[in-house]
Amino acid sequence: MFIIYVNLDYHRLPLALREQFSFAAEQLAQADQKLNQEKSILENVILSTCNRTEIYAVVDQIHTGRYYLKRFLANWFNVDLATINTYVMIEEQDAAVTHLFRVASGLESLIVGEPQILGQVKRAFFAAQANATTGAIFNHLFQEVITFAKRMHTEYKISEHSISSSQAGLHQIKSHLQALQGKQLAIVGLGEMGRQALDNAYNMGFSHIVLVNRTLSKAQHLAANFGQQVSAAPLTNLTEVLADSDAVITAVAAREPVITEQTLTKRRSNLVLIDLGVPRNIRLTPQLADQLHYYNIDQLTEIVQSNNELRQQLVKKIAAEIPVAVQDYYTWQRQLHIVPVIKELRESALAVQGTALTSLQRKLPELDEHELKVIRKHMKSIVNQLIKQPIKTIKELSVTTDAEVDIDFFKQIFGLDEDEATAKKEVAK
Structure with a gap:
């Protein structure tokens, strides 16, 4: 058996072509089943996102598998x-x-390290599993991949290191406010940067987001796409909006500032100000800027640059762990043939335990249920301890060049497959 993947992604295809080769969510079950009916395809998972369409398959032959995919x-x-x-x-x-x-760790994503792709990999695998197009190989591999990617995101937190000024600004807001439940964010200006800030902020946990814009209808139209969590207000109401806000992001194309000390007369004491404007949208005295949590575009750019350097270091660390994970997977695959032998050893050992316990009950009929339970538990513990090292040893030997000889010898020592051996002798007679 061999594993193959077919790839159509943003590295090779522009958006217009990626759209052409994209599986709709409602088609995925049918596509998985249809592919699984192809000759040579034993298992398959289809992953289709805005940036990639990929098929992973277990095939019986590489050449025919490639053709039928x-x-x-x-x-x-x-x-x-x-x-x-x-x-x-x-x-x-x-x-x-x-x-x-x-892919699952985010190293092949357009935004390197983003965590959304892990969820997409999980959904693709679970969809294939639900449609019975995965088996022992992919059920194990994808679980290992998902566990590995989760650990990478938890351990290295690469997605928390912002790659844009608006993300860096939102990270500063979260750092200062801590919990965002019950907090209001004001976004002033709805150009490209303002919209990007809204997209990033929407799922962060703010209780309310107010879009402030010179053209109220534009803010209202945009807010309508996000439900009750987002509302709109005209620029003329900015002072009132800021009085009720815990954080504000400005991204206005204007020569003059839109927020000054006068605008902030009713401000909250812990207000966080993120100024994405060039020229600056916020003009404060040095004393007030020191009192408030204020960040301008240059300060945010420094944070982004520092984050980019750190992200590259984290990418290298994650990439360095992948070869070990791949090797562990193939070690498991090479040991697949030993699983029935180990299972038989366990069953044989438990059978011995059962026979011994039955004999003990006959000889000591006065034992009550609690005493039998304690004895049964200790006998099982002894059996597990006795077979632990042999199992470990045979798993290690199963991936060596002399594996077949070692496994046969192991089976002889523990009297496994005796029925099979007897049958062979009868045939020889």
């Missing part, structure tokens, strides 16, 4: 094979498994 894509998207050959990238085995670890 491409043929499936050509048929599904109604294009010829030549077109598919032009756009797709196909890798197998170590390269395919390594790529999956990198």
